[in-house]
Amino acid sequence: xxxxxxxxxxxxxxxxxxxxxxxxxxxxxxxxxxxxxxxxxxxxxxxxxxxxxxxxxxxxxxxxxxxxxxxxxxxxxxxxxxxxxxxxxxxxxxxxxxxxxxxxxxxxxxxxxxxxxxxxxxxxxxxxxxxxxxxxxxxxxxxxxxxxxxxxxxxxxxxxxxxxxxxxxxxxxxxxxxxxxxxxxxxxxxxxxxxxxxxxxxxxxxxxxxxxxxxxxxxxxxxxxxxxxxxxxxxxxxxxxxxxxxxxxxxxxxxxxxxxxxxxxxxxxxxxxxxxxxxxxxxxxxxxxxxxxxxxxxxxxxxxxxxxxxxxxxxxxxxxxxxxxxxxxxxxxxxxxxxxxxxxxxxxxxxxxxx
Numbered sequence: 382x383x384x385x386x387x388x389x390x391x392x393x394x395x396x397x398x399x400x401x402x403x404x405x406x407x408x409x410x411x412x413x414x415x416x417x418x419x420x421x422x423x424x425x426x427x428x429x430x431x432x433x434x435x436x437x438x439x440x441x442x443x444x445x446x447x448x449x450x451x452x453x454x455x456x457x458x459x460x461x462x463x464x465x466x467x468x469x470x471x472x473x474x475x476x477x478x479x480x481x482x483x484x485x486x487x488x489x490x491x492x493x494x495x496x497x498x499x500x501x502x503x504x505x506x507x508x509x510x511x512x513x514x515x516x517x518x519x520x521x522x523x524x525x526x527x528x529x530x531x532x533x534x535x536x537x538x539x540x541x542x543x544x545x546x547x548x549x550x551x552x553x554x555x556x557x558x559x560x561x562x563x564x565x566x567x568x569x570x571x572x573x574x575x576x577x578x579x580x581x582x583x584x585x586x587x588x589x590x591x592x593x594x595x596x597x598x599x600x601x602x603x604x605x606x607x608x609x610x611x612x613x614x615x616x617x618x619x620x621x622x623x624x625x626x627x628x629x630x631x632x633x634x635x636x637x638x639x640x641x642x643x644x645x646x647x648x649x650x651x652x653x654x655x656x657x658x659x660x661x662x663x664x665x666x667x668x669x670x671x672x673x674x675x676x677x678x679x680x681x682x683x684x685x686x687x688x689x690x691x692x693x694x695x696x697x698x699x700x701x702x703x704x705x706x707x708x709x710x711x712x713x714x715x716x717x718x719x720x721x722x723x724x725x726x727x728x729x730x731x732x733x734x735x736x
Contacts, residue, residue, distance in 0.1 A: 384510050384607055386501040388420035388432035394709055395421065395429055395447065401486045402442070406435055406493070409479035413438055428455055428620060433493065440478060444491035447708060457490040458482065460620045464494060466539050473527060473616040497615035499604040505654050510610055514659025519611045521661040522669065524600060527613050528634065529673050532592045532627045539593075545624035547591030554629065555580050555687065562694045565701040571720055576690055576727055583683050587626070590676075594630035596621035599637040600653035631670055632684025635663045635736060636692050646722050649715075663736045685736040686727040693723040 391397065403417045415436020422430045422441075431442040445455035458480060467474040480492035506512065512520065536542060546553075559577040597618050604615030639651040640662050654660070661669070663685070671678050696716045703713035730736060 384500050384507050384610070385498050386422065386604075388422050391419065391421040391431070392423075392710065397431060397442070397487065402433065403435075405481060405483075405486055406433070406479070409481075409493070410435075428618075432496065439496040439498070440493045441475070441496050442491060442493050444487055445489050446702070455620065457492050457620075460622075461492040461494075463541070463544070463619050463622050466541050467534075467619070467622075470539055471531060471534060473531075473613065474619065475615060475617070497604045497617075498607075499614050500607055500610055501601070501604055501617075502653055503601055504652055506610075512610070512654075512657055512659065514657075516611050517657045517659030518661060520600075520605075521666065523611060523613050524603060525666055525669055525673070527603075527616065528595070528598050528630070529670065531595060531598075531616075532630070534593050536593045536624055541593065541624065544593075544622070547624055547626070548587055550587065550591070550625040551584050551629065554625075554691075555584055558687070558691050558694050562690075562697060565694065565698040567697075567701055567704045567717075569704075569717055570697055570700075571717075571724055573690070573693070573720075573724055576686075576724055579731060580683070580687055580690065585628075585680075585683055588628065590627065591624055592627050594623060594625045594627060595619070596623065596625075596630060596633060598630060598634045600655065601637075627674075628678065628681070628684045629687065631667070632681065632686075632688040633691065634688070635666060635685055636688025638663050638666070644726075647726060650719060650722055667736065681736055682730055682734055686730050689723045689727040689730070693720045693727075696720050696723070 397419050399417055399419060406413060413435040418434045420432045429444050429446055433440045433442045461477050461480040464474050464477040468476045475494040475497050478493040482490045562573060602617045603613050606612040606614045638655050639647045641656040667681055696719045700713055700716035702708045
């Protein structure tokens with residue numbers, strides 16, 4: 382049974398111009414021969430991802446979404462350059478192949494990268510794949526190990542010293558995220574001002590250990606070995622990578638983590654099987670990170686709550702596109718409820734002081 386992630390037919394309104402794509406590939410990668418086929422990976426709500434095949438060579442094409450885009454989001458050129466610097470020192474990052482800013486092809490910049498063929502787990506494991514409690518725990522440990530390895534890369538040596546500004550990173554993230562929520566707020570959206578004010582009033586100081594951070598490191602962005610589904614062979618979605626606070630990165634990761642004892646409404650947000658028997662809890666993952674890093678983390682609630690709210694902002698930005706008719710993707714229709722659940726979860730964590 383083939384458990385690898387499968388592409389399907391393109392969604393209506395998101396089709397690629399095959400003639401122009403083929404002309405671009407022939408110019409950029411002249412050694413490739415054979416007919417062109419294009420399919421779309423159906424998961425994901427932000428950047429659009431396609432499986433492009435020329436002959437027997439499989440590649441992945443990444444392009445921005447149609448409709449509303451945040452000013453600094455979806456920078457394909459930046460993502461391409463990051464992959465070019467990372468792949469030689471962090472082989473979990475796919476190898477970039479070609480990039481163009483010529484908007485006469487697709488109307489937007491886009492790039493091609495190698496396909497890391499493996500298992501990508503979405504809300505639940507694919508049919509035919511199951512994890513024992515021991516295997517689920519090992520997958521969690523491997524995930525954290527890869528993230529920890531990434532945090533310990535020498536970003537200066539990799540030529541990524543200018544990728545971000547560690548000084549004032551948390552403040553910029555909080556103020557920028559709050560601003561983006563207000564800009565994407567629709568008439569039916571939550572106010573969220575109380576939560577935004579709390580985040581501004583409880584920002585921690587700058588970290589003394591700035592590092593490369595992925596900013597979307599989560600189980601659903603990992604590629605797993607088909608022969609050993611606990612082993613990670615790839616990490617995807619590098620558009621938000623920067624230099625910043627590792628605890629902000631971990632907080633974002635744990636904001637995705639819906640565990641078995643969470644309130645039932647959190648189940649609607651689960652995008653990977655983090656509730657399976659044996660999966661580590663958020664607290665266990667944090668404790669493991671502390672053990673690996675050798676640093677004590679006394680208060681993690683801010684980082685977790687910021688991760689939840691940042692996710693709410695991304696959801697609201699996507700719903701904004703649906704509300705204004707910029708996408709026909711019916712998955713977006715339920716997103717106001719997701720924002721509500723995320724905001725309530727963040728307020729609950731603040732009240733309890735627990736993640």
